[in-house]
Amino acid sequence: MASAWRRVRQAGGQRAGAASDDELAELTTHFWRAYDERMATVKFGDVARRFPALVGQAVTLGWQANRRDIVATISLNLISGVFGGYALFATTGVLEALFAGGPTPHRVRAALPSLILVATATAVRSGVATAAGWAQSRLEPQVTQVVEVRLYDLTTQVELAAFDEPDFHDRMQRARDRGVYSASQLVNDVINFITAFAGLASATVVVGLLQPILVVVLLLAQLPGAWAAVRTARISYLTRFALVDSYRRKYILADLIAERRTAAELRSFTMRAYLIDRVARLAAYTRSAELRAARQETATTAVGKALGGIATAGVYTVLGVLLAAGWLALSVAGTAVLALRSAAGSLQQLMYSVNQCYEDGLYFSDYMAFCADAQTRIPPPASAAVPQDFARIVASGVTFSYPGAEQPSLHEVSVEIGRGEVVALVGENGSGKTTLAKILAGLYRPQDGTVYWDGVSIAEMNGEPLRERIAVIAQDHGHWPLSVRDNIVMGRLLDESLLAAAAAGSGADAVIAELDRGYDTLLAREFKDGAELSGGQWQRIAAARGFYRTAPLLIMDEPTAALDARAEYALFSSLRTLANDRTVLLITHRLASVRHADRIYVLDHGNVAESGTHADLMALGGQYAELYTLQASQYETTP
Numbered sequence: 001m002a003s004a005w006r007r008v009r010q011a012g013g014q015r016a017g018a019a020s021d022d023e024l025a026e027l028t029t030h031f032w033r034a035y036d037e038r039m040a041t042v043k044f045g046d047v048a049r050r051f052p053a054l055v056g057q058a059v060t061l062g063w064q065a066n067r068r069d070i071v072a073t074i075s076l077n078l079i080s081g082v083f084g085g086y087a088l089f090a091t092t093g094v095l096e097a098l099f100a101g102g103p104t105p106h107r108v109r110a111a112l113p114s115l116i117l118v119a120t121a122t123a124v125r126s127g128v129a130t131a132a133g134w135a136q137s138r139l140e141p142q143v144t145q146v147v148e149v150r151l152y153d154l155t156t157q158v159e160l161a162a163f164d165e166p167d168f169h170d171r172m173q174r175a176r177d178r179g180v181y182s183a184s185q186l187v188n189d190v191i192n193f194i195t196a197f198a199g200l201a202s203a204t205v206v207v208g209l210l211q212p213i214l215v216v217v218l219l220l221a222q223l224p225g226a227w228a229a230v231r232t233a234r235i236s237y238l239t240r241f242a243l244v245d246s247y248r249r250k251y252i253l254a255d256l257i258a259e260r261r262t263a264a265e266l267r268s269f270t271m272r273a274y275l276i277d278r279v280a281r282l283a284a285y286t287r288s289a290e291l292r293a294a295r296q297e298t299a300t301t302a303v304g305k306a307l308g309g310i311a312t313a314g315v316y317t318v319l320g321v322l323l324a325a326g327w328l329a330l331s332v333a334g335t336a337v338l339a340l341r342s343a344a345g346s347l348q349q350l351m352y353s354v355n356q357c358y359e360d361g362l363y364f365s366d367y368m369a370f371c372a373d374a375q376t377r378i379p380p381p382a383s384a385a386v387p388q389d390f391a392r393i394v395a396s397g398v399t400f401s402y403p404g405a406e407q408p409s410l411h412e413v414s415v416e417i418g419r420g421e422v423v424a425l426v427g428e429n430g431s432g433k434t435t436l437a438k439i440l441a442g443l444y445r446p447q448d449g450t451v452y453w454d455g456v457s458i459a460e461m462n463g464e465p466l467r468e469r470i471a472v473i474a475q476d477h478g479h480w481p482l483s484v485r486d487n488i489v490m491g492r493l494l495d496e497s498l499l500a501a502a503a504a505g506s507g508a509d510a511v512i513a514e515l516d517r518g519y520d521t522l523l524a525r526e527f528k529d530g531a532e533l534s535g536g537q538w539q540r541i542a543a544a545r546g547f548y549r550t551a552p553l554l555i556m557d558e559p560t561a562a563l564d565a566r567a568e569y570a571l572f573s574s575l576r577t578l579a580n581d582r583t584v585l586l587i588t589h590r591l592a593s594v595r596h597a598d599r600i601y602v603l604d605h606g607n608v609a610e611s612g613t614h615a616d617l618m619a620l621g622g623q624y625a626e627l628y629t630l631q632a633s634q635y636e637t638t639p
Helices: 002-016 018-041 045-065 067-099 104-155 160-164 166-210 212-221 223-242 244-258 260-268 272-324 330-376 433-440 463-467 484-489 496-506 508-513 535-548 565-573 575-579 614-620 623-633
Strands: 392-400 410-418 422-427 448-453 470-473 553-557 583-587 599-604 607-612
Touching: 045 067, 045 104, 045 166, 045 330, 067 104, 067 166, 067 330, 104 166, 104 330, 160 166, 166 212, 166 244, 166 330, 212 223, 212 272, 212 330, 223 244, 223 272, 223 330, 244 260, 244 272, 260 272, 272 330, 392 433, 410 422, 410 433, 410 448, 410 583, 410 599, 410 607, 422 433, 422 623, 433 553, 433 583, 470 535, 484 496, 484 535, 496 508, 496 535, 508 535, 535 553, 535 565, 599 614, 599 623, 607 614, 607 623, 614 623
Parallel strands: 422 583, 422 599, 470 553, 553 583
Antiparallel strands: 392 410, 392 448, 599 607
């Protein structure tokens, strides 16, 4: 394995270069640091301490999902255990009759009453267990629904800045991919534990009634298996926990290799070998860690089984000594053997359930930790009412930095937007235009400074009602796998006349007219009868979204980047008409489109470098004039 790992590293280094080696070093450091930290914090005694809390969490989840089903499942399993114990105890009467003296027919007839009791108890136990299994199978999807809805509810409420943090992505992936799945598994584990406990308790009571000393011997014999089960669960969880970042990188690269949107570029730039090498590096790295964990789990299981075998031999030795000493009747010994086997089976099932409960509980704790973290990232309820309209929006001294950034994206930026105005934000890439627009839209909260609507800070307003007053045509708009109609309406009430007007104003009507199913066309080629649009066609759909949302403030972030000249001209020609009913904040690199804006702000490295009308800025002869002249020169006719 080590030589294969070295070959992968050498081959990757020849193709991918130093950057890949740096990434590999980062992953190696991250893996072992995280692994050692988790190994140091999780101890054998944690199982006993955490188990009651896990049982409480599982019962709470089941109660939230369906009270009737969780109560039925637990109570029926307990009843099943009682009948199982009764059937086992009644077996003593059968054996006593069969082992008694006299002709065989007489002994069989004497055993019939006890045998009928055993059969009846066994049949009742089977029926009750079947009913319990039905209730349990009903409970699982309901629990999954509860935790999924909670996760999505919290994830869609957290502030947008959280999605710029890699750690948040890691926690969210653990919660979504394994945490949600582990919730229903945790409930099943606890129910299985209760079932096994009921069976073990019944068998233990029977064994205790027959010979108390056998109870102690039986429990001691299962300790090696319990130790091995808990330790293997711990190794498995810690390995997966430490590798989550590597898994995420590998899956991202694997998606890029297999997705339609990147297929053409992958081939055009002949990136196949490069990407496969990166995936192979990550796969080999995770495989090395998983094989190491597998070796540890196998060794632990082997030791546990060896010690368990010795302990089981000790149980039967004690039973033989009791028989030889005359402290145990043969019929009672026969029942004791059956009880011991039943108890051993129940105890093995119980320890397996504890093992699974502990492991699934660790994953579910990631879900709970993410939910707790997400809850702290939800803005608190505000007191100020959001106005239906506004006279003036003012951003005063706004400073904003992305997580981990060395320099702020915006530094003490102040802008004003009056009702009915067309205000433009221009500047070179990375100047902070889109960031400022997102702050004005209430998507980001600045570290310093405030945005006011008619003198009231938007920090004092609830986010959802505020965003209902804002329409955004985003630069990085989503390609939703929905119908054309739903891609424009975006969950709002359908107004056919408004839909037609929005499509016409954005030029999307021409796109829709060419589709076989019109507004009912599913915009996803991956599905049957789905269609795919070009970049420019998607941009028209995105613009229609903003026009359909009749909000007083319309933010247009590079709305024509993918449009042809005719479509771009038509869209910008409608801006003044739109401004009669609403205020427009326009972000664009194409300065010819902002000549008639009421006010233009020029951003440079997160600062407002210039502001004024087109005429003012041209007269100033600064950055705007330079950029405008540079762009205009591209259209000059050469003599």
